[in-house]
Each structure stands twice: as C-alpha cells, then as structure tokens.
Amino acid sequence: METIGVGLLGFGTVGRGVFEALAMNGDLIAERTGVRLQIVRAAVRDLAKTRVHPAGVPLDFFTDRAADVIADPRVRIVVEVMGGLDETQAHLEQAIRAGKTVVTANKALLAERGRAIFELAAREGVAVFFEASTAGGIPIIKAVREAFVANHFTSFHGIINGTSNYILTRMTEAGLDFAQALQEAQAQGYAEADPTLDVNGWDAAHKAILLATLAYGIWIDPAQLSVQGIDSVGAEDIAFAKQLGWRIKLLAGIRVQPDGGVSVGVHPTLIPQDHVLASVNGVFNAIALHGDVVGDALFYGRGAGSGPTASAVISDLADAATALFSKSVPRCSGVRPHSLYGRIVPPDDVTSRFYLRLAVEDTPGVLGQIASALGRHGIGISSALQPEQHDPAGRAQLILMLDRARSGQLRAAVREIESLPCVQPPAKLLRVETLKG
C-alpha cells in the first residue's frame, strides 16, 4: 500500500488532534481509501515549550522552521493548522510553489486573502483543500462543491459560531445577560480569553465568505459584508422575542436577491421557534440551505474543537492523498470562479424584516408618531407589543415587528425616530428571518 507523507504546520489543539486521530484510526482509513497517511514532520513555534512527545515518532519530528516541513522531500501534503495571516500566507505560497498539496483550516486567511492563494494554486496546478475552515465537523464545503453540484443555491442560513450560540442559548434558557453568559462560556472552555472575533460576528463572517465564494464562484471583499455581533443582544430582546414566538440566533445569511446579486451578512436574527435551526443549541453549529433542485437541506454538528476539526482535516487528507495516488488533479479543491452570478449586494440594498425595540415616553400619541415616521419611509408594521413592565428609567417599551424593507431605508427611518422627543435613543434593531425558501 502506498504511503503519503504529511507535514504539519502547527501542533496545537487541532494539529495534535489530527495526529492522534491518524494514530488511532490509521488502519481503518487505509482500508477504506487504499492509501496510508503518515505525518512525518511538524513545525511548532517554540521547540522549548514542554509538550508530550507523541509515541513512535523520531526525536527530530518537531522543528521550529516551517520551511523544514515544506521542503522535506517526504512531505507531499502540507497541513496548515497554525493560524495567523502574513507569515502563514507566505508558508502556504511557498508550499504551493514547491508543488505540495495544501490542506488548511485557516478561515481568516482564506476569507481575507483566499483569492491570491487560490489563483496561485490554479497557476501551479496544485490542490488547496479547506473543509476544516468552515463549521468544523460539518462537511459543508464538500456538500456545496460535490453533493449539491446540480443546484443553484437560493440561500444559506447558518449558525456557524459555537461560542456565540452557546452564549445565546444560555441567555435564552437560563435568562443570563450577555456578560454572565460570556463568563460562563469562558469557564467552560467554549470562549477564548479574547472572544472578540466570536462575539463581534467576524468569525462567522469569515466562514460565510468562504461558503458564498464557493457556492457562487465569486471573490468577496470582507468590506462588502454587513456584520453585527451578539454583544448587541440584550436579555430583554431574547425575552420579548420568545414571547412573540421567535428565538434569537447569530445567523450567517447568504441569499440570492431578486436582481441576481448575492447578499452576505451576519446578524443576531429572530427565527421562528419551531424551525429546526431554533433547536440548535449550545456549541453546536448547523447550516440550512435551499437548492433549486434538492429543495431544503440542513447539516448539524460540532463546529469547533479538536475532534471535529481533525475529522474534517483528515477528510481533506484522504481526498488529497487519493488524488496524488491516482495522479489526477482533484476537482474537489480550490475555488473555481465562474461567470453565472453577478456581484455582492451592498448591505444597504439588502431587504429584510426587522425587530425594533424602543424606549418611549408613556404618553398618548407616541405609537402614532413612530408609525407615521415609519410610514414616511414606506415601512409597514406587521405586529406590535407594548408590555406592562417599564424599563429601569420608567419609560415604556415598544416592540415593533416590521415588514420587509431595504436596510438603508430602515436605518434612515430609525435615525428619524431616534430624534423624536418622545423616544429615548438608541433604538434596538435586529433582523427577522422567516427561513422560508
């Protein structure tokens, strides 16, 4: 049986996970694929750092020079699980130029610099795999590229950041506020000491960029996205949403708009409580999609962690190794831009339904003033809730579910409403997604 040598850039949680899964299930994988995967070298940042030396590997298994791994003639596939941008990009480009197949889990790098990397790989005839970059153990890259190849995708809606889903779940189930839930997530190891990219929505946004790039064959500039984190969600919003039959999830939304453009964004979003996505709780991820041939489909699983990510990396390794073995250029790698879709829709032009929460003077005529302001901007109210309880400052709370409107139009209306004397800014604005079609 042929053995394919693999080099690791990075030996943290994911790198070690890949090593251990191959040690544990290597025989099974070899029986299934006909190829044996062997990790022959691993680059780490600091050789002096105390780490358990894996059983059965030579003393020079570790190096602190990525170039040693890339240049090693035994290494035919370079697995990048070190993270980072500039330096890491240089390593990957070096590997591609050396003709090594690349497997990477680096969503930030691919979302920010993917075009340069994929175009270089195409020129060099080298495969770049990235299943582990998006939604961990959920094989959404393979599904979009291969399983649903027959489909024009109408939409994707994903819960693709486990940390923020854990926080929102705890806020919903235990009534915690954001700070309490974040603290609990950190204590459980579900949030990092610096949770910025998780709670501000950008981790999910990077994954959404990769999904949309692949599904629609277009390069996407992150600056084109509308991204809102869960730090803007209050415990009271979750409670009001629940009362109205909705759950709040950090939702990555990708949708073909009526004019053929594609909208890509990440927002805390009210979704119907009886939709399957609403029951995706804790650190789990899920992605619902609609294809014009297959209809509705949904994938659910762990989006992060050593095991799920290692499972995805090894899936790529098996695809890469069998392609090397059969000396074919695998279809299942890289991103192939194509000509059938137009462009990203500017965030202000995206239409959505919205939830609007306002603190208002408890006097007659207030609702009329607000409804009139919305009406002047052509925005209808589909339902309203004014609960008995007032906010701590003694103001009434007003929750309005708004009809579909252009985001830019809505923001203009909200600015006007915030300037009304009877309204105490800021207004709270969240997306509402019925998840139909």
Place this chain on the structure above:
Amino acid sequence: METIGVGLLGFGTVGRGVFEALAMNGDLIAERTGVRLQIVRAAVRDLAKTRVHPAGVPLDFFTDRAADVIADPRVRIVVEVMGGLDETQAHLEQAIRAGKTVVTANKALLAERGRAIFELAAREGVAVFFEASTAGGIPIIKAVREAFVANHFTSFHGIINGTSNYILTRMTEAGLDFAQALQEAQAQGYAEADPTLDVNGWDAAHKAILLATLAYGIWIDPAQLSVQGIDSVGAEDIAFAKQLGWRIKLLAGIRVQPDGGVSVGVHPTLIPQDHVLASVNGVFNAIALHGDVVGDALFYGRGAGSGPTASAVISDLADAATALFSKSVPRCSGVRPHSLYGRIVPPDDVTSRFYLRLAVEDTPGVLGQIASALGRHGIGISSALQPEQHDPAGRAQLILMLDRARSGQLRAAVREIESLPCVQPPAKLLRVETLKG
C-alpha cells in the same frame, strides 16, 4: 470542454427529473466541474406510452431496449432509475462488463444483490455510484465514505422513509389513526397505491443495509435484520408516548455493540421529544450519526421525490464524469469490504430499552404479577403509567418503560406475561432509544 455521454435506464419521475435538472443547470454544472454531462439515450418500458418529448433531443432518443443504451458508444455512464430486481441486475452487469460507469438509485437491488454487483464492478475496474439510493437529497453516502472517513462510527439513527414519517407526524399532530393517516398520505401523493414496503419498514431497511455495508465494510444478508413497520403503531401509543415526553418515529438503527458486532434494524421507536430528530416531521428524512473523532452530526433533507433524487444522481454523475475525465479510478464508488469489523448481531442478541403496553384486568395485584414475571427474566421497570381511561373493552391500560434488555430475553418475558390470566393479549412492544452516544 469535454462532454461525457450519459444513458438513462428509465424515464419516470426520477429519470425525467435528472433530464430536466441537467437541462436547467447544465451550464452551471459545467462551469463548476469542467465537464459537460449530456444525456444521449433513454430506455423506457413502453415506447407507445404518451409522454412529453423533451425539447432538443432527436426522435430516436427513446428506445425500449436497455441494451441499446448500454451498447451506445457515446454512453460512458449508465444511470439506472427504472427499479426492479432480476432484469435490472442483468442490465447493470451488462453495463459493467461493457466498461460503463454505473449510477443507480435502486436501493432494493443493492440491498438484496449488492455484493454480486459490487464484486463484479471491482473485478472489471468499473465504478458504481449509489448516492440516490439512500435518503434522496441527503448526501449520506458521500458523507460516510468521504467526509467522515476518519471515524469509527458508533451508531446511526435515521428517519429514512418519508411516507411513514408523514403518517406518524399526522397521527401525532392531528390525532389520526393509522388508516386515516395513510389515506391522507395517499391523497397527498406521499404514499403509493401499494404502500407495503413503506409501512412495513423494508424500504428503510434496504437503506439501512446500504449504510451499514458502507460504514462497516461488511456484506449484510437482509435476513439478518430485525424489521418492524409502523402498521403496528396505535394512536394510543403515540398519545401515551407524548404524555411521557417521547415521540414515536420509524427509526433505522445501526449500532456497534459492546462485543464489536453491528446491530442493524428498523423499528417504530420512542425517542426523546427534545432531540433534533423528534422535530423531523412530514416527508422529511434525517440521519444522526456518532463518530469517534467527529462526535455527533446530523443531516436533514428530502428523502424522495424527483428533485432531491435527481440532485443526488447528478452528484454521482459529476463524480463519475470527472473521474472519467482524469482517467482515475474513483475512490468514491462501490463498496470496499474490509477486515476491521466482525459481523451482524442476531436480532435476539441486540439490547434496547422498551415500551410495553398491556390491557389488564382492573384488579389489585396485577402490576405485581407482571413485575414479577419481568423480574424472573432479569428485566427492570424504569417507569410506569396507568391512565384513568380504560380501553373499549373496559380493561385498564398499563404502560411500562423497561430497562435495557436483550430482545430475545424480553420477547420470552412478554410471552409469559401474555399468558397471565389477568392480561389480555397481545401486548404492544416498541423500542425506546435515548439517542445518547
């Protein structure tokens, strides 16, 4: 761009679906894969039958001889969507011997005769693809073979028969009895005039055999399975289960047993109402699996119908075509038996928790007699329910949730209980699955 010629055996709902999806999205598929798929010939049973002649195909597109399609030198991939056993097997074997790649949606054929077909294909070096055979639009074959290649699978639990799931959903939501719900399913087009294979569990069993064969690399004789249909589920069972916090689903279960054997079966099963599978309603399918590396994952989608099945067939076509294009033997086809798992566990040796419903005399001491009988067989009771309402014959109803027990042992205990004078046979026995691990 290279064009790959495709021949269809069958032009019913699925065959026409494949043709139409390729007509609609052929340009997109070609951009994505670099290969153009063209259906050049289709075999139908009856040429005289009135059918809409597809646009843009020559008059001799249809033939009533499958051999014409197989022998056509333009045809490099034969798609079998005609159903049937003996004659169809002969066609597929003829195609394989002619060196044509085979794509089939025929679960019954592969479950009953797969070994002969896959072994012939392996000898001839020909690829056989079968994504559409199992769970329609859900890409579970690709997931098991490729995406989760790193995993030993602990278990699979699937709702993989849309007809029976529709019937159970309507019984649960609208309180219909089995006959009413079946009638409604037929009126909606979700059940065929002869619904036997759907309601007796064998359609799901065929899919479970394919999944287990692929996941564990073993050939499975259908006679080794325990299969129970939904025709045995009463409206009262659904109501009692609901009262106790469970939903009844027709569940295909595949599980590695403590001794390393694999159990495969299909049963109406009580599952926890808050598990994601419990919210899979109507004609939708879903498969939950647990892998030792990836952990829990779940796929959800449409399991039948023209579009979802066509989407799966075209996924196979794209894999097959790109493999032909690159002249490699694709890994992603056929079944590769391997040596790492033992055998199918005989149904009587499979352990499970159970739900037992009895009609009993409403006299003191009855529960004691029943509990003693169970105790003699080493079976514990985890909870009991005796509702106020009696059955139409004036007997009390007794619902017992039993601890885990060997199926054979339990059946022996139930036979003994049914012979007690205070018990009116037959007892109703259903599986209970907590879906943990």
